Amino acid sequence: MSYTYLRYAQEGQVGTLTLSAPESLNALNSKLIGELKHFLSHLDTTAIRVLILTGDGDRSFVAGADISEMAHFDEVEGFNFGHAGAEAFCMLEDLAIPTIAAVNGFCLGGGCEIAMACDIRYASSKAKFGQPEVGLGIIPGFSGTYRLAKLIGQGMAKELIYSGKVIKANEALRIGLVNAVCEPEELMDKVRALAEQIAKNAPIAVKNAKQCINRNYDMNRADAL
Numbered sequence: 001m002s003y004t005y006l007r008y009a010q011e012g013q014v015g016t017l018t019l020s021a022p023e024s025l026n027a028l029n030s031k032l033i034g035e036l037k038h039f040l041s042h043l044d045t046t047a048i049r050v051l052i053l054t055g056d057g058d059r060s061f062v063a064g065a066d067i068s069e070m071a072h073f074d075e076v077e078g079f080n081f082g083h084a085g086a087e088a089f090c091m092l093e094d095l096a097i098p099t100i101a102a103v104n105g106f107c108l109g110g111g112c113e114i115a116m117a118c119d120i121r122y123a124s125s126k127a128k129f130g131q132p133e134v135g136l137g138i139i140p141g142f143s144g145t146y147r148l149a150k151l152i153g154q155g156m157a158k159e160l161i162y163s164g165k166v167i168k169a170n171e172a173l174r175i176g177l178v179n180a181v182c183e184p185e186e187l188m189d190k191v192r193a194l195a196e197q198i199a200k201n202a203p204i205a206v207k208n209a210k211q212c213i214n215r216n217y218d219m220n221r222a223d224a225l
Contacts, residue, residue, distance in 0.1 A: 005032040006039055007056070013199040014192065015048040020056035025063035028110045028142075032066075033084050040091040049199040049206070051095065052191055053118055054102040055111075058184060061103040061127065062111025067136070085110060085142035089117040093214065096207050098198055102191040103127045104184065108166065113140060116147040119210065120194070121178040123169040124187045129177060130166035150217065152176050 007018040017039065019026045043051070055061035065085070073081060092099060092114065101118040107129045115121050115129075123129075131140045131148065139145060140161060149157040152175045160167070169181045182190045198206060216224040 003035045013049040014195045016052040022056045025060035026055040027066040029066035037088045045096045050195040051099045060105040061107045063106040064109030082141035093117040113142040113144045122180045123178045124184040127169040129172045131161045132164040135164045
């Protein structure tokens with residue numbers, strides 16, 4: 001299948017998926033989400049050991065959901081859009097191999113949510129993060145209310161979501177939303193170096209470690225062990 005909003009490249013055992021809707025700063029629309037679900041459901045995870053996710057251009061990872069499309073949704077269409085996005089992000093989170101988000105600019109709303117569905121997040125020093133949905137009369141409906149609290153704790157997640165404020169990369173690093181911050185021109189090199197380091201390790205061990213960590217999310221210690 002050919003994609004309108006996705007570009008994929010493989011180098012060695014590392015694949016790179018680029019979300020590409022530059023005219024809207026890579027905003028998530030229904031077609032892009034549909035393409036993402038198709039891509040993830042057909043990705044051969046035996047052919048690669050790590051997947052990098054990034055956005056097209058140097059201004060934006062994903063600026064959010066496509067508000068121009070959402071403005072015309074009725075209640076059912078809005079629900080279906082939110083459900084489709086949440087489902088796609090769960091597919092990304094549950095992918096058998098490790099995933100790394102290379103956040104190269106605006107990472108807002110749905111952009112922050114899709115980055116959180118990745119295992120690891122590296123950010124450009126120019127990246128900006130936030131869940132500003134409440135300013136539009138909606139909530140982070142693709143999974144943000146769940147994953148943000150898991151990553152940075154309920155108190156900080158509530159502050160960011162209730163206020164809708166946007167934070168810079170260094171603040172995102174301080175609160176644990178991202179793993180590392182680097183200069184824009186170094187971002188992809190740093191991410192690829194990490195991906196290649198992961199890819200050198202025993203793939204079955206890495207896959208099972210990921211599965212254990214993900215499944216432990218909501219378990220008590222006895223069940224997790």
